[in-house]
Structures are given as C-alpha cells and as structure tokens.
Amino acid sequence: MEELLKCRLCKFPFDMGEKQPVILKCGYTFCEQCVITRNQKLFDCIFCGMIHDFNSDSFYVTNHLVLQIINKSESGARKNNSPGKIFLKFSFFEFDSTL
Numbered sequence: 001m002e003e004l005l006k007c008r009l010c011k012f013p014f015d016m017g018e019k020q021p022v023i024l025k026c027g028y029t030f031c032e033q034c035v036i037t038r039n040q041k042l043f044d045c046i047f048c049g050m051i052h053d054f055n056s057d058s059f060y061v062t063n064h065l066v067l068q069i070i071n072k073s074e075s076g077a078r079k080n081n082s083p084g085k086i087f088l089k090f091s092f093f094e095f096d097s098t099l
Contacts, residue, residue, distance in 0.1 A: 004066075005066065005069065005070060005073075007019065007021075007029075007030050007031035007034055008028070008029070008030060008046070008047070009030050009031070009034040009046070010031060010033070010034050012031065014031060014066055014067075014070060015070070016067065016070075018031070018032065018033040019031040019032070019033055020032045020062060020067070021062070021063040021066040021067065022035055022060040022061065022062055022063060023060060023061055023062075023063040024043070024045060024050070024052055024059070024060050025050070025052055025058070025059075025060075026045050026047075026048050026050040026052070027048075028045050028047050028048065029063045029066060032060075035060055040054060041053070041054050041055065042054060043059070
C-alpha cells in the first residue's frame with residue numbers, strides 16, 4: 001500500500017509541497033516536481049505510453065484522493081503517537097464517460 005503513496009518516477013513519498021501528487025489524463029499519478037522537471041512539449045507516460053501535451057490547460061490536475069489519504073494517515077499518526085498505517089475501503093461506482 002505504501003508504494004501507492006509514492007511517485008512512480010522518483011520513488012519519493014507524495015506530500016503537500018513539491019511532491020504533490022498530480023494525475024495525468026491517462027490516469028497515472030506522479031509528483032508534480034517530476035512532471036515539471038521533464039519540462040518537454042510532450043510528456044509520454046512511462047506506464048501506458050500515452051502522450052500528453054505539456055501546453056494543454058488540462059495536462060494534469062492535483063490527485064485529491066491521494067492527498068486525502070496522506071492527510072488522514074498523518075492525522076491518525078499524530079493522535080496515536082505512532083507511525084501512520086493506512087487502511088482503505090474502496091467503493092466502485094459507474095459514471096458517464098461521455099462528459
């Protein structure tokens with residue numbers, strides 16, 4: 001589970017600063033610093049190969065789900081004075097992808 005809270009490029013844990021998790025149009029999440037550091041006109045996802053236009057307004061967005069998991073883990077660790085353990089319960093739902 002801890003691997004899901006790390007950037008798949010640099011392997012550092014996500015945070016609220018430079019390592020903020022961002023999600024690309026293809027659905028993969030990396031830290032903002034790695035995405036910006038590559039600073040190319042096109043960003044090819046190392047996992048699916050989808051090519052993203054760096055100049056596009058919606059090239060990437062913050063992955064708020066990952067940030068919520070990190071915040072919940074950190075606040076739980078502070079309450080218990082122990083390292084945070086993360087337990088997730090996912091519910092799946094259908095959505096209209098034609099939007």
